[in-house]
Amino acid sequence: MKRLLDAGLLLALLAAVIAAFAYLRIDLGALTGSENLGHMGDYARRFLSPDLSAGHLGAIGKGALETLAMSAVGTLLSAVFGLLLALPASGRFGWAAANPARLLLNALRAIPELVWAALMVFAAGLGPNAGTLALALHTTGVLGRLFAEALENTPQAPAQAIRLQGGGAVLAFVYGTLPILWPQLLAYSLYRWENNIRMASVLGFVGAGGLGQMLYVHLSLFQEAQASSVIIAMLALVFAVDALSGWSRQRWVKA
Amino acid sequence: MTLRLTQAGLQHRDGSHALRGVDLSIEAGERVAIIGPSGAGKSSLLNLLGTARPPSSGRLEVLGRQPWQLSGRQRQKLRTHIGLIHQAPPLPPRQRVVTAVLAGKLGQWGLAKSLLNLLYPLDIPGARGQLAKLDLADKLFAQCQQLSGGQLQRVGIARVLYQAPELLLADEPVSAMDPVLADHTLSVLCRHAGEHGVTLVASLHTVELALAHFPRVIGLREGRIVFDRPAAEVDRGLLDALYANEQLLPPAPPHIGATAVQIPRC
Amino acid sequence: MLKTAERDPAALPRLLIALLAIVLLWPGVRLSELDLGVFLQSGSSEVGRFLAGFWPPARDAEFLQILLDATLQTLAIATAGMTLALLIALPASLIASRALSLSAAVRGGQPLWWAQLLRWPVRGLLIFLRSVPEIVWALLFVRAVGLGPTAGVLAIAITYSGMLGKVYAEIFESVDQRPAHALMQAGSGRLAAFLYGVLPNAAAEMLSYSVYRWECAIRASVVMGFVGAGGLGQQIDLSLRMFAGSEVASILLTFFVLVLLADLLSRLLRGRLG
Numbered sequence: 001m002k003r004l005l006d007a008g009l010l011l012a013l014l015a016a017v018i019a020a021f022a023y024l025r026i027d028l029g030a031l032t033g034s035e036n037l038g039h040m041g042d043y044a045r046r047f048l049s050p051d052l053s054a055g056h057l058g059a060i061g062k063g064a065l066e067t068l069a070m071s072a073v074g075t076l077l078s079a080v081f082g083l084l085l086a087l088p089a090s091g092r093f094g095w096a097a098a099n100p101a102r103l104l105l106n107a108l109r110a111i112p113e114l115v116w117a118a119l120m121v122f123a124a125g126l127g128p129n130a131g132t133l134a135l136a137l138h139t140t141g142v143l144g145r146l147f148a149e150a151l152e153n154t155p156q157a158p159a160q161a162i163r164l165q166g167g168g169a170v171l172a173f174v175y176g177t178l179p180i181l182w183p184q185l186l187a188y189s190l191y192r193w194e195n196n197i198r199m200a201s202v203l204g205f206v207g208a209g210g211l212g213q214m215l216y217v218h219l220s221l222f223q224e225a226q227a228s229s230v231i232i233a234m235l236a237l238v239f240a241v242d243a244l245s246g247w248s249r250q251r252w253v254k255a
Numbered sequence: 256m257t258l259r260l261t262q263a264g265l266q267h268r269d270g271s272h273a274l275r276g277v278d279l280s281i282e283a284g285e286r287v288a289i290i291g292p293s294g295a296g297k298s299s300l301l302n303l304l305g306t307a308r309p310p311s312s313g314r315l316e317v318l319g320r321q322p323w324q325l326s327g328r329q330r331q332k333l334r335t336h337i338g339l340i341h342q343a344p345p346l347p348p349r350q351r352v353v354t355a356v357l358a359g360k361l362g363q364w365g366l367a368k369s370l371l372n373l374l375y376p377l378d379i380p381g382a383r384g385q386l387a388k389l390d391l392a393d394k395l396f397a398q399c400q401q402l403s404g405g406q407l408q409r410v411g412i413a414r415v416l417y418q419a420p421e422l423l424l425a426d427e428p429v430s431a432m433d434p435v436l437a438d439h440t441l442s443v444l445c446r447h448a449g450e451h452g453v454t455l456v457a458s459l460h461t462v463e464l465a466l467a468h469f470p471r472v473i474g475l476r477e478g479r480i481v482f483d484r485p486a487a488e489v490d491r492g493l494l495d496a497l498y499a500n501e502q503l504l505p506p507a508p509p510h511i512g513a514t515a516v517q518i519p520r521c
Numbered sequence: 522m523l524k525t526a527e528r529d530p531a532a533l534p535r536l537l538i539a540l541l542a543i544v545l546l547w548p549g550v551r552l553s554e555l556d557l558g559v560f561l562q563s564g565s566s567e568v569g570r571f572l573a574g575f576w577p578p579a580r581d582a583e584f585l586q587i588l589l590d591a592t593l594q595t596l597a598i599a600t601a602g603m604t605l606a607l608l609i610a611l612p613a614s615l616i617a618s619r620a621l622s623l624s625a626a627v628r629g630g631q632p633l634w635w636a637q638l639l640r641w642p643v644r645g646l647l648i649f650l651r652s653v654p655e656i657v658w659a660l661l662f663v664r665a666v667g668l669g670p671t672a673g674v675l676a677i678a679i680t681y682s683g684m685l686g687k688v689y690a691e692i693f694e695s696v697d698q699r700p701a702h703a704l705m706q707a708g709s710g711r712l713a714a715f716l717y718g719v720l721p722n723a724a725a726e727m728l729s730y731s732v733y734r735w736e737c738a739i740r741a742s743v744v745m746g747f748v749g750a751g752g753l754g755q756q757i758d759l760s761l762r763m764f765a766g767s768e769v770a771s772i773l774l775t776f777f778v779l780v781l782l783a784d785l786l787s788r789l790l791r792g793r794l795g
Contacts, residue, residue, distance in 0.1 A: 024671070073546075112744050129559070164334060168331065171370075174369075175354070238652055
């Protein structure tokens with residue numbers, strides 16, 4: 001019986017794949033035909049000679065810095081707002097406050113960064129500010145949920161002890177809960193920052209600043225040589241972040 | 256009258272009784288030891304007196320007030336005069352000893368001062384002084400996670416000494432120390448209580464320590480007071496009756512540590 | 522006895538870290554041109570009216586037809602892209618993995634150095650394919666093959682073949698190597714050794730990871746629509762340009778439902794196949 005069900009599932013998967021190709025009317029034959037391949041090859045060849053002139057490299061450097069700044073400020077903002085929303089979401093102020101806070105966090109998280117960026121470009125105009133706000137909004141949802149879970153799993157006794165000697169709720173939190181919590185908050189925030197650097201480099205496609213905006217502009221102007229060096233810069237940024245996070249994780253998290 | 260319990264009872268969430276029909280009154284400046292087998296309700300009694308939990312029946316009066324009749328703000332004000340020493344002090348592992356000790360005065364300091372103290376310890380000599388009484392001054396800037404159980408207990412005591420409350424409650428304050436250190440630490444507590452006219456109520460699992468340091472001893476068993484008399488009148492027979500058929504079950508220390516970081520993908 | 526310092530030894534490091542943070546933060550805020558005022562003044566402006574248009578979501582028959590079309594397109598892009606990715610990833614992972622090394626089979630697990638060297642180009646290619654974000658591939662393909670879902674399918678195929686290839690190769694190496702080695706030492710071909718020695722142990726994990734990636738592909742295909750690669754994303758972009766708030770709201774709601782359903786289906790499939 002189970003085998004039959006499994007076979008049925010596989011058949012359904014196969015049908016879904018065929019349906020997908022049929023629906024999109026993708027003609028793989030035409031796509032891989034000699035004329036089309038030649039066309040694509042020509043296009044690809046134009047990327048093989050990246051523009052490495054000093055002026056362009058300077059612009060790329062500024063774009064990369066802008067990307068880093070967007071991701072860092074966006075992550076920082078979201079860590080602050082995430083914690084502020086995580087407090088009610090973890091149920092500290094009762095269930096009446098917990099449910100709206102959770103709903104808000106889920107909504108923030110459910111909308112992808114790029115959609116937020118498109119909305120923010122609309123609200124705040126072109127430029128890195130839109131990208132920063134977009135990253136901050138989406139990441140607030142992600143971090144808020146992670147923080148709320150961390151808060152729920154934190155022992156209550158130290159904070160309770162502060163309350164019992166007459167300390168207020170705020171002080172009980174910063175003296176009794178935060179010292180246990182902050183290594184976790186820091187780890188989550190750094191991990192999201194790593195993610196956001198990658199994201200920030202492509203948010204520019206909808207006009208939200210950074211390397212992405214440069215790439216989009218150059219591609220629109222058919223300047224493949226310049227676009228190629230921007231792509232190389234993006235790759236370098238991603239590799240650098242990967243290497244750094246791998247190294248720091250081995251150095252600090254394992255110990 | 257510092258403490259007065261009238262027919263006080265305490266019920267756990269599962270419905271079992273931790274305390275039933277306890278009548279007790281303790282004058283200001285008295286030093287009282289509570290002894291009894293494990294599970295007798297010693298911790299419950301101290302939690303009740305420390306206003307950690309309201310009595311499920313009967314009346315509680317602390318420092319002349321009924322804490323559970325007060326507003327939340329007034330109760331917090333009352334609590335600044337009560338110091339509770341925990342058996343396993345709940346201190347965040349990464350908090351430094353100096354911060355943990357200075358946290359004793361959080362109820363008396365304003366919000367701004369307390370927050371500033373988190374960035375830079377505002378009363379290092381005060382914290383060092385209390386720790387020095389307990390031979391722990393060299394650990395002033397250590398993290399709590401670097402200390403042993405006995406050292407942590409002394410940090411908890413130093414915090415309450417720094418708080419300087421009128422009523423000092425101690426739940427097995429020396430359980431993780433060797434006999435010599437336990438004796439010394441109890442003398443420090445008692446001397447502090449005597450010098451400042453502080454009421455001291457401590458639960459102890461070592462009868463000898465209770466008889467040596469406390470003029471008045473209360474025996475507790477199954478949530479009821481079995482005897483309440485001067486230390487000199489406590490004899491072998493009373494103790495044998497109190498501890499009859501005791502099962503030795505050491506309480507598990509509460510675990511305070513950061514949970515593992517799990518990071519989602521996609 | 523020396524009188525110990527009455528100063529906090531941690532004060533100076535803390536001060537330096539704080540200063541460093543400020544020194545780094547200031548240019549960061551300048552470069553990112555941060556301006557939170559956007560949220561405050563939006564109430565009166567055009568944005569406010571746009572946001573007010575979100576409710577009620579558009580639901581006239583004509584738009585719903587477009588929405589259904591875009592949703593199906595998104596699903597089809599993800600599925601077709603994953604299929605192509607699988608077709609590239611499977612052979613690539615077989616070459617990149619050490620699990621099928623003949624030299625390793627006879628040398629106790631350690632392949633020859635030149636055989637190791639042959640694997641690196643394939644591994645490098647896989648790294649390159651997955652390191653360029655899918656949306657950059659999508660943008661490039663939109664320029665190469667024109668607007669529409671084909672660019673999205675190709676972008677997913679390229680990026681995800683890099684990810685799948687790497688993970689498959691790791692899975693092959695993580696399962697018990699002895700059955701495959703025994704088969705190869707007994708003279709069977711590499712493909713037979715893979716099919717009979719490695720695949721039975723690796724299949725469940727591979728399937729589970731592929732289904733999970735399919736779920737990610739749905740999200741990715743929505744995002745890629747913003748550069749013109751078809752599906753729901755392209756529709757959001759269009760509606761945004763037309764300031765049609767109610768349409769944006771409808772599309773976002775559809776997107777939530779789609780992601781939720783994909784999550785459920787993915788969990789179901791992984792539970793059954795895994």
